[in-house]
Amino acid sequence: MSAASPAHDTHHDDHAHAHPTGLKRWLFTTNHKDIGTLYLWFALAMFFTGGVMALLIRAELFQPGLQFVNPEFFNSLTTVHGLVMVFGAIMPAWVGFANWLIPMQIGAADMAFPRMNNWSFWLVVPAAILLVASFFVPGGAAASGWTLYPPLIIQQGISIDMTILAVHILGASSIMGSINIITTILNLRAPGMTLMKMPLFVWTWLITAYLLIAVMPVLAGAVTMLLTDRHFGTSFFNAAGGGDPTMFMHIFWFFGHPEVYIMILPAFGVVSAIIPAFARKPLFGYASMVYATASIAILSFIVWGHHMFTVGMPAAGNLFFMYATMLIAVPTGVKVFNWIATMWQGSMTFETPMLFSIGFICLFTIGGFSGLVLAVTPVDITIHNTYYVVAHFHYVLVSGALFSLFAGAYFWLPKFTGKMYNESLGKLHFWLSVIGFNIAFFPQHFLGLAGMPRRIPDYALQFAEWNMWSSIGAFIFGFSQLLFLYNVIECIRSSRKAADNPWEGADTLEWTHLPSPAPYHSFETAPVVK
Amino acid sequence: MGLDMIRKAFRNAALAAALAAGASANAAYDVDILPPASPIAQQIYDLHWAIMWVCIVIFFLVFGAMFYSILKHRKSVGAKAAHFHENTTVEVIWTVIPFLILVGMAYPATKTVLDMKDASNPDLTIKVTAFQWAWEYDYLQDGVKFNSLLATPRSQIEEWERKGEQKNPHYLLEVDKPMVVPAGKKVRLLITSNDVIHGWYVPQLGINQYGIPGFVKDTWFKADKPGLYRGQCSQICGKEHGYMPIVVVAKAPEEYAAWVKEQKANSPQAAAPAQVAVAAAAPAAAEDPNKKWSLDELKAAGEKVYAANCAACHQPTGKGMPPAFPALDGSKVVNGPKAAQLALVLGGKQGTAMASFARLSDSELAGVITYTRNSWGNKTGEAIQPAEVKAARK
Ligand code: HEM
Ligand SMILES: [Cu+2]
Ligand SMILES: [Cu+2]
Numbered sequence: 001m002s003a004a005s006p007a008h009d010t011h012h013d014d015h016a017h018a019h020p021t022g023l024k025r026w027l028f029t030t031n032h033k034d035i036g037t038l039y040l041w042f043a044l045a046m047f048f049t050g051g052v053m054a055l056l057i058r059a060e061l062f063q064p065g066l067q068f069v070n071p072e073f074f075n076s077l078t079t080v081h082g083l084v085m086v087f088g089a090i091m092p093a094w095v096g097f098a099n100w101l102i103p104m105q106i107g108a109a110d111m112a113f114p115r116m117n118n119w120s121f122w123l124v125v126p127a128a129i130l131l132v133a134s135f136f137v138p139g140g141a142a143a144s145g146w147t148l149y150p151p152l153i154i155q156q157g158i159s160i161d162m163t164i165l166a167v168h169i170l171g172a173s174s175i176m177g178s179i180n181i182i183t184t185i186l187n188l189r190a191p192g193m194t195l196m197k198m199p200l201f202v203w204t205w206l207i208t209a210y211l212l213i214a215v216m217p218v219l220a221g222a223v224t225m226l227l228t229d230r231h232f233g234t235s236f237f238n239a240a241g242g243g244d245p246t247m248f249m250h251i252f253w254f255f256g257h258p259e260v261y262i263m264i265l266p267a268f269g270v271v272s273a274i275i276p277a278f279a280r281k282p283l284f285g286y287a288s289m290v291y292a293t294a295s296i297a298i299l300s301f302i303v304w305g306h307h308m309f310t311v312g313m314p315a316a317g318n319l320f321f322m323y324a325t326m327l328i329a330v331p332t333g334v335k336v337f338n339w340i341a342t343m344w345q346g347s348m349t350f351e352t353p354m355l356f357s358i359g360f361i362c363l364f365t366i367g368g369f370s371g372l373v374l375a376v377t378p379v380d381i382t383i384h385n386t387y388y389v390v391a392h393f394h395y396v397l398v399s400g401a402l403f404s405l406f407a408g409a410y411f412w413l414p415k416f417t418g419k420m421y422n423e424s425l426g427k428l429h430f431w432l433s434v435i436g437f438n439i440a441f442f443p444q445h446f447l448g449l450a451g452m453p454r455r456i457p458d459y460a461l462q463f464a465e466w467n468m469w470s471s472i473g474a475f476i477f478g479f480s481q482l483l484f485l486y487n488v489i490e491c492i493r494s495s496r497k498a499a500d501n502p503w504e505g506a507d508t509l510e511w512t513h514l515p516s517p518a519p520y521h522s523f524e525t526a527p528v529v530k
Numbered sequence: 531m532g533l534d535m536i537r538k539a540f541r542n543a544a545l546a547a548a549l550a551a552g553a554s555a556n557a558a559y560d561v562d563i564l565p566p567a568s569p570i571a572q573q574i575y576d577l578h579w580a581i582m583w584v585c586i587v588i589f590f591l592v593f594g595a596m597f598y599s600i601l602k603h604r605k606s607v608g609a610k611a612a613h614f615h616e617n618t619t620v621e622v623i624w625t626v627i628p629f630l631i632l633v634g635m636a637y638p639a640t641k642t643v644l645d646m647k648d649a650s651n652p653d654l655t656i657k658v659t660a661f662q663w664a665w666e667y668d669y670l671q672d673g674v675k676f677n678s679l680l681a682t683p684r685s686q687i688e689e690w691e692r693k694g695e696q697k698n699p700h701y702l703l704e705v706d707k708p709m710v711v712p713a714g715k716k717v718r719l720l721i722t723s724n725d726v727i728h729g730w731y732v733p734q735l736g737i738n739q740y741g742i743p744g745f746v747k748d749t750w751f752k753a754d755k756p757g758l759y760r761g762q763c764s765q766i767c768g769k770e771h772g773y774m775p776i777v778v779v780a781k782a783p784e785e786y787a788a789w790v791k792e793q794k795a796n797s798p799q800a801a802a803p804a805q806v807a808v809a810a811a812a813p814a815a816a817e818d819p820n821k822k823w824s825l826d827e828l829k830a831a832g833e834k835v836y837a838a839n840c841a842a843c844h845q846p847t848g849k850g851m852p853p854a855f856p857a858l859d860g861s862k863v864v865n866g867p868k869a870a871q872l873a874l875v876l877g878g879k880q881g882t883a884m885a886s887f888a889r890l891s892d893s894e895l896a897g898v899i900t901y902t903r904n905s906w907g908n909k910t911g912e913a914i915q916p917a918e919v920k921a922a923r924k
Contacts, residue, residue: 064701065689071769072854138853145766151743152726152768155883157853239744240880245727246742280605282615310729310738310764312721312747315647319640326632330625337624340596345612347605358600362593369585376581376635378574378642381738382563385729385764450560451733453764456772458687460703460760465559 027122030114031520032099037416038121039096040409044485046088046128047402051478053081058440058474061467066458074457075143076159080131082146083163086263087170088128090401094266095120095177097408098205100416102181104510104518105199107190107527112183116176123173130166134159145455147256148223150237150248154230161230164223171216178209178216185209190509192529196287199508201269203290207297208265211258214301219255222248246311253304261300263397265293267364267404268335271357273508274411275339278354279346280505285338292331292338299328309380318377325375332368336361351503352426356407359434360400367395370445385455388448394441403433406484413491414498415510418517421491425483432480439473564734567759567780568751571736573642580638584631646736649750652718654711660721660728660741660763661885663770663842667709670720674793677889678705679838680773687773703760708777712786713756722746725885729764732776738764753780768883770842823893825900825913832901835894840902843883848906855883859906868914871899872922888923892916 020028029035057077060068069077099117103110111117134141139157142148153160185206189198198206225236226248235241237248268289276283283289305313305321313321339361348354370392374380383389406429413421443466448454452463459467501511510518513527566572603609657668668675681704685695698704711717721730723741731738735751753759763774781789837846840858844850848859858864863871875895878886887895893916903910 064697065694066687067689070690071772072851075766075769075771140854143769149727149766152766155726155768239742244745246745279603280611281613284614285616285621287616288621310740311742312739312749315644318643318647322639322643323636326636327629329632330628333628334621334625336592340592340599341617341620342615343596343599344603345599345609345614346603347609347611348600348603349605358596361596365589365592369589372585373578373581376577376639378570378639378646378736379578379581381646382571382574382578382733382736384738385731446559446561449563451564451731451761453729453731453762453772455766456762458702458772461697461699461701462560 028118030110030118032103032111032114032117032522033416033518033520035111035117035121036096036099036101039092039099039124042121042124042128043089043093043096044488046084046092048481048485049132050081050084050089051481053077053084055474055478057081058471060457061459062471063468064459064461064464069457071457072140072143075145075455076135076141078455079142079145080135083131083142083166084128085397086146086259087167088124088131090263090397090405091170091174092124093405094205094208094263094401095174097201097266097270097405097412098177098181100412101510102184102202102205103188104415104514104522105202105508106185106188106193107509107513107523107529108184108188109521109523109526111180112188113176113180117180120173120177120180123169123176127166127169127173130162130169134162137162147249147252148226149252150226150229150245153226154238161227164227167223168220171220174212174216178212181205181209182213190523190526190529196290197529199269200272200283200286200289200293201266204265204269204272204293207293208262211262211265211297211300215255215258215262218251219259222251222255225251246308249308249311250304253307254301256307257304258297258300260393260396261296263401264364265297267360267401268293270404270408270411271339271360273506274353274357274407275342277411277503277505277507278351278357279343279348281342281346283338284341284344285334288334289338292334295331296328299324299331303328306375306377306380309377310384322375322377326372329368329372329375336365336368349504351410352421352423352430353407353411355427355430356403356410359430360403360407363395363399363403363434363437367392367397367400370395382451383448385453386448387444387452387454390454391441391444391448394437394444398441399434399437406430406433409484409488411503412510413488414502415514415516415518417492418498418515419491419494420496420498420502421487422494425487425490429480429483429487432483433477436473436475436477436480440470440477441473443467443469443473566736567734567754567757568736569754570642570646570751571734573638573645574736577639577642581635584635588628646749649718649748651716652750653715655718655720656709656711657720657722657746658730658741659724659889660730660767660774661724661889662726662768662883663763663774664838665709665730665774665776666724666889669790672790672793674790676707676793677838678707678709678776680704680775681706682773700760702773703762703775703777705775705777708758708779710779710781710786710789711753712783713753713780715783716750716752718748718750720746720748724889725883726767727765728767728774730761730776731764732759732761732778734759734761735778737761740765753778756780756782756785773842822915823896823913825904825911828897828900828913828915829904830897831893832897832899833905835890835898836901839887839890840898848902848908858902859908861908864902864908865910868899868903868912868918869922871903872914872919875899876919876922892919892923895919 060074137158139159141159142163144153185202228234229236235243237243237245272283303321303325305317306325309318374392410421410426447463447466452459498516500515563575563578566575655670657670659666664677664679666677682698682702686697721739721741723743728741729738730741737749737751739747739749757780759778761776763771843855844858850857875887878884896914896916896919899914903912
């Protein structure tokens with residue numbers, strides 16, 4: 001997040017090669033911090049882009065009837081909102097943190113493949129442009145839901161081809177990023193930094209990177225089959241030609257479920273760094289945290305069918321996916337218990353990063369509970385594709401992934417920028433976010449239980465009250481995010497110097513061994529970890 | 531029973547809280563699954579509350595501990611940090627106990643899954659075909675077949691320019707012809723689709739089943755007692771996805787038998803499947819298929835068929851929504867040879883939203899094609915007779 005001031009650059013020109021400034025610096029940079037910064041700003045921009053779409057959706061849903069948009073455009077809004085938030089906001093934001101933090105936390109100078117790193121980032125930008133620009137082509141943006149199910153998606157125009165291309169590019173970028181992260185972690189650790197001494201953020205990213213490498217090609221395969229079905233006369237998903245639309249769902253969700261863990265595992269890492277820092281007490285159950293993360297990752301490959309209970313799989317299929325899904329709640333529970341045990345008998349203070357982390361634990365757990373409810377096949381069948389599911393995944397993704405991103409941003413801003421953010425403003429941002437978020441999404445559980453389908457632009461009258469609240473909450477939440485933007489910019493520009501370690505309890509290398517702001521090249525000589 | 535009372539108390543408390551939050555007297559602040567109306571739905575209802583209680587109890591235990599800690603173990607009250615960071619016993623306990631709870635949950639859930647899958651020995655089988663955007667119900671034994679479409683007028687829905695008309699009480703959840711079934715009888719549904727994936731979803735009957743083009747999936751329900759149950763398409767299926775409701779009316783078996791009789795009386799062709807009239811849309815359907823109709827008669831019948839089946843895409847004005855849905859007004863196909871247009875409407879066009887409309891009757895197709903050829907700016911002056919349609923079907 002640091003658009004490190006130019007003064008600063010010259011200050012760090014004390015090593016061999018000079019680096020360009022201005023646009024060229026950012027275009028050609030191979031520095032992990034610059035690239036991290038690019039990723040983070042990009043993610044923030046996409047977060048606001050997707051947010052505008054979300055508010056348009058909620059404006060339309062404020063009351064029954066069609067007031068603002070037509071149904072076609074509404075469907076495009078939900079689809080692109082989903083794609084932009086998943087692939088444009090959450091995932092790149094985590095890659096941004098990975099770039100900034102992994103080399104610092106393992107005592108390396110930079111990432112293993114700096115030039116590929118540059119390429120990973122600059123691929124993401126055209127993909128995002130393709131996604132957003134598809135609104136302006138004839139026929140409008142993809143309107144099939146982010147799940148892209150055929151045959152519906154086959155009916156639409158050129159925007160689908162743009163979406164498919166975007167997904168391909170993003171996939172390539174993620175795979176390159178992951179190879180880079182895995183190589184960095186496995187090869188560039190400082191002497192003494194054994195695997196079981198690595199900070200959990202590094203661990204969770206290591207596992208996430210493996211998940212990415214495993215599933216992004218699967219998604220690429222699925223969308224390629226869509227492309228050939230559309231243009232080259234194949235019938236992978238067309239029953240008339242011997243294909244099966246259900247096969248797409250299987251392939252999509254074989255990617256899709258690990259994908260949700262790709263978005264949440266790094267969050268576990270961030271929270272596992274912040275809770276001990278503000279409880280001034282070591283993380284409880286470090287080893288079991290690592291094992292729980294690994295088991296979640298493995299289990300995540302065998303639960304995809306819980307998105308397909310209404311397809312009409314045989315009973316044995318439904319039962320298998322129900323049991324496997326229930327099982328995944330166990331390691332998830334272990335993590336929550338460990339965080340609370342870390343807080344237990346600590347000496348806690350509640351700065352903004354800690355507030356967001358506690359908010360994360362409470363609300364993510366509610367998302368875990370609704371996941372458990374959905375795991376029970378018969379119950380899922382009555383609420384599948386209703387607002388209940390929308391509530392579930394926003395609890396895990398917004399109050400899960402996004403809140404921990406905010407927690408991480410506030411926590412590391414002093415290290416990134418060398419300045420202190422405004423604490424009161426941060427707290428205000430937290431409270432408005434929590435309140436707005438819950439008003440927006442808690443009632444959606446009730447809407448789902450009462451049978452309101454998702455992805456509809458208009459609804460029956462008995463859904464009106466909760467929808468009105470939901471829209472009010474969404475607007476509170478949405479506008480509060482501007483506080484974050486302001487706080488970050490104000491922080492970068494302010495003159496409040498941050499200490500090298502402004503947090504009493506933080507003990508990873510970036511705090512203990514590096515000044516604030518962190519130097520352009522983290523560790524020219526590796527620290528020795530005892 | 532104790533559990534039942536707690537459950538009711540919880541529901542009432544939640545409701546009261548919602549009401550206290552400023553709800554007006556008739557506002558719908560429902561917080562629970564709709565009242566179940568079939569044995570499966572009842573099982574689902576109970577499963578949902580069982581898992582909810584598990585969640586609620588764990589929630590209060592876990593967050594009770596957390597908030598206690600937040601209050602007591604804070605620096606500002608002088609708490610000193612302890613140094614422990616693992617405890618194998620505790621860790622094993624909180625892994626094993628949740629596991630056992632889940633096994634306890636999985637057992638009743640498994641029973642329900644097996645029950646839901648057991649569609650054997652039905653009293654009645656109905657084939658449900660989804661299409662963009664309505665449902666077709668085909669009573670396989672009783673020889674009744676009809677389409678069920680949204681009955682809410684557009685004037686209540688579209689409010690872009692002005693406030694819509696007063697909305698019906700069952701706005702968007704009302705259809706022209708509901709599915710009628712006998713209460714207390716096991717009804718098996720064979721669900722499929724004509725175009726894209728849809729979802730036949732009636733929560734109170736415990737059914738939510740995708741209709742997948744090219745595949746037939748089965749499921750079943752038994753309505754406990756006579757009543758009316760509403761639902762909607764649950765899987766995004768294009769722009770009118772929000773506008774394809776489902777209404778199921780369960781009648782006492784005698785009344786159901788009377789209903790079947792009445793349906794057959796109203797549409798003699800019913801006995802020959804695939805030739806059933808769409809609601810009131812085609813008075814012509816009941817007539818002798820070889821009869822010649824005047825252009826005006828066909829046009830009048832066709833206008834209704836058009837409004838029900840084509841207007842969603844091609845628009846009432848015939849202007850379509852290019853480029854997704856082409857205009858029929860001025861279209862080369864519509865103003866070209868009859869046979870080509872007939873073939874297109876009968877066969878649909880692969881890979882586009884233009885599906886086959888072979889399911890409409892000969893007279894309906896004759897009507898709608900005549901209508902499109904002689905409306906808006908189209909002035910071919912040609913009529914298509916039901917006999918021609920019949921001949922065109924191979
Ligand atoms: C305790 C762990 C979890 C369980 C048991 C669980 C269970 C489920 C189930 C059964 C569904 C399918 C609902 C349906 O479509 O009918 C679902 C949907 C979903 N879950 Fe989870 N989940 C868990 C955690 C997560 C996490 C951590 C994330 C992401 C950070 C997540 C994101 C999603 C998303 C995005 C969907 C909806 C996808 C869609 O249909 O568009 N879930 N979850
Ligand atoms: Cu999943
Ligand atoms: Cu549908």
